[in-house]
Amino acid sequence: MSYSSLHAKAQAAFNPAPSIDEATRIKFDASTSIPKATTCVGAPVFEDGEVPSALGVDRAALTAAGFKARVGDAMVIPQNNGPALVAVGVGPRGKLEASHLRDAAAAFARVSSEHKKVAFLLPEAGAAVDVLAQAIAEGILLARYRYMPLKQERSTPLDELVVVAAKGSEEIKRGLERGGVTSRAVELARDLANAPATLLTARRMANIAESLAKVTHLDVEVFDEDQLAELGCGGLLGVNAGSAEPPRMIKLTYKPKQPTAKSARIALVAKGIMYDSGGIALKPADAVHAQMKNDMSGAGAVLSAMTALSALDCPHTVIGFLMCTDNMPSGTAMKLGDVLTVRGGKTVEVVNTDAEGRLVMSDGLVLSTELDPKPDAIIDIATLTGAALRTFGNLNAAIMGNHPQLLEQVKAAAERTDETVWQLPLDHRLRSELDSEVADIKNLGGANAGSITAGLFLEEFVSDIPWVHIDMCGTAYAAADLAWRSKGMTGYGARLLIDVLTNFKRLSQPH
Numbered sequence: 001m002s003y004s005s006l007h008a009k010a011q012a013a014f015n016p017a018p019s020i021d022e023a024t025r026i027k028f029d030a031s032t033s034i035p036k037a038t039t040c041v042g043a044p045v046f047e048d049g050e051v052p053s054a055l056g057v058d059r060a061a062l063t064a065a066g067f068k069a070r071v072g073d074a075m076v077i078p079q080n081n082g083p084a085l086v087a088v089g090v091g092p093r094g095k096l097e098a099s100h101l102r103d104a105a106a107a108f109a110r111v112s113s114e115h116k117k118v119a120f121l122l123p124e125a126g127a128a129v130d131v132l133a134q135a136i137a138e139g140i141l142l143a144r145y146r147y148m149p150l151k152q153e154r155s156t157p158l159d160e161l162v163v164v165a166a167k168g169s170e171e172i173k174r175g176l177e178r179g180g181v182t183s184r185a186v187e188l189a190r191d192l193a194n195a196p197a198t199l200l201t202a203r204r205m206a207n208i209a210e211s212l213a214k215v216t217h218l219d220v221e222v223f224d225e226d227q228l229a230e231l232g233c234g235g236l237l238g239v240n241a242g243s244a245e246p247p248r249m250i251k252l253t254y255k256p257k258q259p260t261a262k263s264a265r266i267a268l269v270a271k272g273i274m275y276d277s278g279g280i281a282l283k284p285a286d287a288v289h290a291q292m293k294n295d296m297s298g299a300g301a302v303l304s305a306m307t308a309l310s311a312l313d314c315p316h317t318v319i320g321f322l323m324c325t326d327n328m329p330s331g332t333a334m335k336l337g338d339v340l341t342v343r344g345g346k347t348v349e350v351v352n353t354d355a356e357g358r359l360v361m362s363d364g365l366v367l368s369t370e371l372d373p374k375p376d377a378i379i380d381i382a383t384l385t386g387a388a389l390r391t392f393g394n395l396n397a398a399i400m401g402n403h404p405q406l407l408e409q410v411k412a413a414a415e416r417t418d419e420t421v422w423q424l425p426l427d428h429r430l431r432s433e434l435d436s437e438v439a440d441i442k443n444l445g446g447a448n449a450g451s452i453t454a455g456l457f458l459e460e461f462v463s464d465i466p467w468v469h470i471d472m473c474g475t476a477y478a479a480a481d482l483a484w485r486s487k488g489m490t491g492y493g494a495r496l497l498i499d500v501l502t503n504f505k506r507l508s509q510p511h
Helices: 003-013 059-064 100-110 131-145 171-196 202-216 223-229 234-240 299-305 357-371 386-392 404-417 428-434 450-459 494-502
Strands: 026-030 040-045 074-077 082-087 116-121 158-164 219-223 248-254 265-276 317-327 339-341 347-349 377-382 395-399 420-424 467-471
Touching: 003 265, 040 100, 074 100, 074 219, 082 100, 100 116, 100 131, 100 357, 116 131, 116 171, 116 265, 131 158, 131 171, 158 171, 158 248, 171 202, 171 450, 171 494, 202 219, 202 248, 202 299, 202 317, 219 223, 223 357, 223 404, 234 248, 234 357, 248 299, 265 299, 265 357, 299 317, 299 377, 299 494, 317 357, 357 377, 357 450, 377 404, 377 494, 386 395, 395 450, 404 467, 404 494, 428 450, 450 467
Parallel strands: 026 158, 040 082, 040 116, 116 158, 265 317, 265 377, 377 467, 395 420
Antiparallel strands: 074 082, 219 248, 248 317, 339 347, 395 467
16 A cells, blocks of 8 residues: 555544544532542642641641642642542642642642542632632643544543532532633644644645534535635635645634624634745754644634634624645745735735745635624734744743734733733834835845734734734744643643633724
8 A cells, every 4th residue: 555545544534623522521520528439639738828638637747748839739648548639739828810720730630640530629719619610620631631643552531520619519510611611622722733734734624624613503614726716815825836735714603692782793813824844935854843733723723712612602703714725845836026916906025935824814814804794803813923932932922913902802811811922012113124116015024023024914904903913833832741731732822712702892992
C-alpha cells in the first residue's frame, strides 16, 4: 500500500473532535460528605488559619513536610484506609479568587491523574459558589487533558467529580455543569490545534464543523473554491494558490432559542491556516516551524466556543467565519509583489507571503460588515504576529480595537476566564507604513510595531462597525504544564469568547 493511500485511510478514520456524547459522560455532583466511591480528595489549605480537619494533620505537620499552601502547591497524604488525601494550596485567606481556585484545582488534578472518581472540598470564599464550582471543574478537566488520539497508550479517564460543601448544592451543580461545557470547548480547540496538518485539512475542518453543528444547534454553510471565487474572496484564494489542498470558508450561525429586546448580533472572524510554511517566504526549519499546524487556533477557538452557546443559553445571535487554507510554496504559490483583490474590491500588494493570516481574514471581515442586519460588534481572533509573542510571551494575548466599550467587555471576560489580554494602541500614525505604490494597501509594515500595523491592516476592512482584534500568537502554545494549561496547544480563546458572547451587553457609546 502506497504512502498516499495509507494517508488517505488515516485521514478518513481520524477525528480530532471528541464526540459530544463521550465528552458528557463525566458525572458532576455536589454532596455534603465525601462519597464512598471516591478514591482521591482535594482539600484546599489557606496560608493562614485552620487546616481542614479532613486531612487529619495540623499546619505544623504540613509545614514540616515543606508544604507552604501557596496557590498551586499540592501534596499527597497517603492513607491506610479510605481515599488518598491531597493538601492543595490556595494562598492567603480572604484573597481567594476564582482564578486562584482554578489553578489550585489544576494542581490537584496533576497529582490525582490516575484516579477516576475524585472529590474536592469547597473552600469558604467571597465569590459565589457556582463561580467557584465552575473554576474547580475547569481546573481539573483542563489540567488532566492530554492529546492521545495518535498514541497507543491511554490516559485514565475521569468518571466522577464531586464538590463537597455544607450547602448550595444546586448552585454548585450548576457551576460544575457550566465548567464541564466550557472545558469541553477548550478540549475540542486543543484537539483541533494539536492534530497534524496532514490529517486536519481545510476540508476535514469543514466536515468536523458540519458534524458538530448537528448536535450543538448551529447552522453551517461551507464554501468551496468556486463559491469563494464568486464571492471575490481573493485573500483566501491567493493564500491557497500554492497548496494541493483546496480552501474552505466555514460560516457558522447560532440563534438563541428565545431572543429578547436586549439580544445582539455578533460576528466572529477567525484565521484558519491549517499549516503555515510561510509560502514562498519560507519559514526556517526550527521548532517554531514545527508548531505551525496550530496556525488555525483562531478558527479552532471560534468553532469550539460556538458549540457551547446553545448549552449555555447564549441570548445573542452569533455568526462565525472560519477562513481555512494551507499556506504552501509551489510553482503556483502567490509571489512577493503580487496584488490580490479581496472581497469588496480593495487591492493588496503582497510584500511578504508569510503575512498571510491578515489576507484570509480581510475577506471574512468584509463579509461580516455585509451581514443583514449588520452586527453590533465584530471580534476577530488569530495567531497573527510573532511580534505579539515577543512582546507578551505566552500568557497574554494582544488586543486592539476601535470601540472602548467593546474592548472593556473583552478585558472583563479575560479577567474572569484567566485567558488574559493586554491592549495595544491602534496608532494611526503608523498607517503610512502600509501604503503601497501599486495597490490600495500592502500586507506588511516596517520592522517594528508588527502587531500594531497588522491591526491597522485589519481595521481597513471593518467599516464603521465596533471591532476588536485578538492576536493570540503567544498564548496558543505552552512549552510545559502550567496550572490549567497542559503542555502543547492550549485552546486559548474558547473560554474567552464564550464569556464575551454570553455576557455581551449592547454598546451605547459610538466609537
